[in-house]
Amino acid sequence: MFDALGDKLQSILGGLRSRGKLDEETISKAMREIRLALLEADVNLDVVKQLTAAVKERALGAEVTKSLTPGQEVVKIVHEELTRIMGSADSRLAFTGRPPTVILLAGLQGSGKTTAAAKLALMLRKDKKSPALVAADLQRPAAISQLEQLGKQIQIPVYSSERNDPVAAAKLGLEQARSQGRDVVIVDTAGRLQIDDELMHELEEVHKVVKPHNVLLVLDSMTGQQAVDVALAFQDRVAFDGVVLTKLDGDARGGAALSVRAATGKPIKFASVGEKLDQLEVFHPDRMASRILGMGDVLTLIEKAEAAATEDEQADMEARMMAGEMNFDDFLVSYRMMQRMGSMKSLISMLPGVGKELKDVDVDEQQMKRVEAIILSMTPRERKLPHVIDGSRRQRIANGSGTTVQQVNQLLTARKQMQKMMKQFSKGKMPALPGMSGKR
Amino acid sequence: MARSWSELLGDEGDAEPEAERRRFFGRLRSSLGRTRSVIRLPIGRFDPRSDESWEELEEALISADVGMAATDALVERLRKRRDVDDLGQALVEETEALLGEPATLAVQERPSVILVVGVNGTGKTTTIGKLAHRLSRHGRSVLIAAADTFRAAADEQLEIWAERAGADFVGSTKGSDPAAVAFDGVAAAQSRGRDVVLVDTAGRLHTQTNLMDELRKIRRVIEGRLEGAPHETLLVLDATTGQNGLQQARLFQEAVGVTGVVLTKLDGSAKGGIVLPVAVELGLPVKLVGVGEALEDLQPFDPADFARALVGADGEPDAE
Numbered sequence: 231m232f233d234a235l236g237d238k239l240q241s242i243l244g245g246l247r248s249r250g251k252l253d254e255e256t257i258s259k260a261m262r263e264i265r266l267a268l269l270e271a272d273v274n275l276d277v278v279k280q281l282t283a284a285v286k287e288r289a290l291g292a293e294v295t296k297s298l299t300p301g302q303e304v305v306k307i308v309h310e311e312l313t314r315i316m317g318s319a320d321s322r323l324a325f326t327g328r329p330p331t332v333i334l335l336a337g338l339q340g341s342g343k344t345t346a347a348a349k350l351a352l353m354l355r356k357d358k359k360s361p362a363l364v365a366a367d368l369q370r371p372a373a374i375s376q377l378e379q380l381g382k383q384i385q386i387p388v389y390s391s392e393r394n395d396p397v398a399a400a401k402l403g404l405e406q407a408r409s410q411g412r413d414v415v416i417v418d419t420a421g422r423l424q425i426d427d428e429l430m431h432e433l434e435e436v437h438k439v440v441k442p443h444n445v446l447l448v449l450d451s452m453t454g455q456q457a458v459d460v461a462l463a464f465q466d467r468v469a470f471d472g473v474v475l476t477k478l479d480g481d482a483r484g485g486a487a488l489s490v491r492a493a494t495g496k497p498i499k500f501a502s503v504g505e506k507l508d509q510l511e512v513f514h515p516d517r518m519a520s521r522i523l524g525m526g527d528v529l530t531l532i533e534k535a536e537a538a539a540t541e542d543e544q545a546d547m548e549a550r551m552m553a554g555e556m557n558f559d560d561f562l563v564s565y566r567m568m569q570r571m572g573s574m575k576s577l578i579s580m581l582p583g584v585g586k587e588l589k590d591v592d593v594d595e596q597q598m599k600r601v602e603a604i605i606l607s608m609t610p611r612e613r614k615l616p617h618v619i620d621g622s623r624r625q626r627i628a629n630g631s632g633t634t635v636q637q638v639n640q641l642l643t644a645r646k647q648m649q650k651m652m653k654q655f656s657k658g659k660m661p662a663l664p665g666m667s668g669k670r
Numbered sequence: 671m672a673r674s675w676s677e678l679l680g681d682e683g684d685a686e687p688e689a690e691r692r693r694f695f696g697r698l699r700s701s702l703g704r705t706r707s708v709i710r711l712p713i714g715r716f717d718p719r720s721d722e723s724w725e726e727l728e729e730a731l732i733s734a735d736v737g738m739a740a741t742d743a744l745v746e747r748l749r750k751r752r753d754v755d756d757l758g759q760a761l762v763e764e765t766e767a768l769l770g771e772p773a774t775l776a777v778q779e780r781p782s783v784i785l786v787v788g789v790n791g792t793g794k795t796t797t798i799g800k801l802a803h804r805l806s807r808h809g810r811s812v813l814i815a816a817a818d819t820f821r822a823a824a825d826e827q828l829e830i831w832a833e834r835a836g837a838d839f840v841g842s843t844k845g846s847d848p849a850a851v852a853f854d855g856v857a858a859a860q861s862r863g864r865d866v867v868l869v870d871t872a873g874r875l876h877t878q879t880n881l882m883d884e885l886r887k888i889r890r891v892i893e894g895r896l897e898g899a900p901h902e903t904l905l906v907l908d909a910t911t912g913q914n915g916l917q918q919a920r921l922f923q924e925a926v927g928v929t930g931v932v933l934t935k936l937d938g939s940a941k942g943g944i945v946l947p948v949a950v951e952l953g954l955p956v957k958l959v960g961v962g963e964a965l966e967d968l969q970p971f972d973p974a975d976f977a978r979a980l981v982g983a984d985g986e987p988d989a990e
Contacts, residue, residue, distance in 0.1 A: 269738075271913065275729060339791075340790070452911050452912065453911070453912070454735060454911055454912020454914070454941065455734075455735060455912060455941055477875070479877065485912070486912075
């Protein structure tokens with residue numbers, strides 16, 4: 231996400247970085263390029279002008295500190311202004327002292343509300359809440375069963391009723407959730423066009439009845455310029471508190487994030503970055519700005535890794551890794567850890583400096599599934615002591631996992647190489663990862 | 671004014687009456703009202719000697735979703751002209767030139783296979799329903815193959831459309847192989863002697879490698895069953911999409927060789943400028959455009975009309 235914009239700014243400011251002195255002409259040229267890059271990324275024209283004007287003014291002022299080159303200073307200013315427009319702080323949900331906390335989701339058809347509701351519920355449960363889902367989407371017949379299926383998948387209760395009055399359904403669902411002692415209730419509503427007066431009125435009624443502590447607008451990140459119109463119309467009716475930006479796993483540049491924030495003053499709170507239900511992230515404006523500028527998002531990456539590995543697993547792994555061991559049990563654990571962290575592609579895009587080089591690398595998630603299948607077809611003894619795997623065992627493993635002997639061999643070789651690497655690491659030859667330390 | 675279905679299908683005679691063509695142009699014009707107002711702003715005070723004027727024009731085009739490369743191409747063409755005194759007229763002409771000649775739909779073979787692809791929620795199924803209706807009215811016997819085996823209701827929705835259009839319908843069960851459904855559809859059309867096969871596919875994000883592979887397979891299977899098929903592969907593009915639309919077009923083209931674009935949901939708040947980069951950078955013609963929900967709101971795309979509706983230099987009063 232935001233890759234193209236990051237690339238653009240990087241190539242423009244790369245020239246600035248190496249220049250010793252900043253004159254007005256250079257700044258103007260850079261500003262023009264930045265402006266066009268932002269416009270092309272679907273950022274609203276007024277927002278772009280506001281941003282570039284602020285950057286230019288500050289760049290021309292006497293703010294160049296001694297420790298930075300003038301070029302670095304411009305990068306810093308652009309970064310700060312991007313961050314400022316997108317909101318300068320983490321945007322958390324409001325929780326009431328008298329549970330349940332109610333969260334209302336609204337948005338256009340097809341923006342991804344139902345999926346976002348389930349993702350949000352899962353995220354809240356990881357935060358030690360006991361969430362519930364309420365289906366108030368009675369427009370689309372399949373919507374309730376979709377939510378119920380999702381609820382089942384993540385084992386979170388869904389309250390729905392077959393009434394044809396969404397206002398009553400929302401109210402009843404909320405009461406049921408309350409009586410069951412759930413402390414957060416997420417209400418999923420039907421999609422509606424911002425110019426459909428009748429349905430917008432219905433949304434207001436649902437809002438009145440459930441008295442939400444948080445109203446979230448769900449917005450498709452591919453929407454483009456229209457995002458601002460949509461956001462303003464919904465703000466008018468239900469005064470939402472924040473935005474859930476969806477489908478950022480595509481390659482949309484997501485200028486909508488900037489535009490909506492600037493137009494409504496409401497923060498982007500969450501970003502949906504994949505089809506899996508755990509692929510919802512808290513939106514960090516400052517980190518996102520770093521990412522736009524190609525500085526990577528190591529902080530998010532580290533946070534994810536920490537959440538993915540349970541402490542026991544981590545300690546266990548570390549001990550064996552220090553001993554230079556890497557059997558297939560470890561392989562499987564680390565592999566599943568990576569799965570929990572999200573798709574390889576989204577992980578790679580977060581590493582600083584690799585955005586450009588690896589942009590075209592297509593990580594084959596299918597291949598990773600194959601790896602898992604192969605390991606699961608091994609006996610516990612084979613996993614622990616890989617050297618016992620001879621020719622006939624290889625054939626059996628290949629048959630069991632629906633792969634070929636060749637593919638099994640590849641995996642065996644890969645494990646050996648990893649173990650070799652681990653040994654080197656444990657001897658203190660751990661290569662320093664740029665940007666991993668010293669930040670904050 | 672306005673391209674007729676007969677022209678799009680390469681038929682002789684029986685064009686739509688003038689009144690209907692006018693009505694459609696009116697709809698197109700009001701749909702592009704917002705976009706036009708953005709573009710017209712700098713035109714009124716344009717000074718060809720002023721860099722600021724050119725910059726303003728660039729910004730207006732980009733914020734109408736025209737994108738950087740297509741804007742550059744347009745501006746370059748305008749700068750080469752001597753007569754930009756009437757910028758509006760010049761812009762209409764250059765826009766039309768970039769969009770290329772009015773396209774035709776390859777439905778001459780019997781059967782002709784039209785594969786319809788796109789990301790989720792752009793309006794593929796509805797487009798097929800409306801297209802089937804038009805083709806029937808223009809004397810084609812149509813068969814619809816529901817190769818969207820992912821979404822349960824897609825099947826039923828499409829069957830209703832098929833019934834309305836008097837088209838044959840080849841359905842599927844949920845979760846079955848979409849390529850097999852496409853194969854069955856083509857085979858059935860061959861044995862029954864139908865003129866056109868419309869193949870619906872499930873929506874997919876263009877970045878999902880597996881699902882794009884599945885689409886490649888559907889195409890391969892159609893090719894294998896009937897030489898020269900699919901005769902058209904139409905990408906359905908939502909007009910509210912920004913520059914990502916170009917990326918969608920690029921990746922779908924790479925995967926299954928798109929032959930034309932259907933621009934949907936051009937409903938008044940959409941910008942619609944995305945058709946320019948698609949035409950300029952990928953050389954993909956827009957063949958059909960949808961300006962509303964009604965059956966007759968799906969129409970052949972006419973570059974000249976679109977250029978006039980976008981820039982509004984034809985002297986007609988605005989609908990708003």
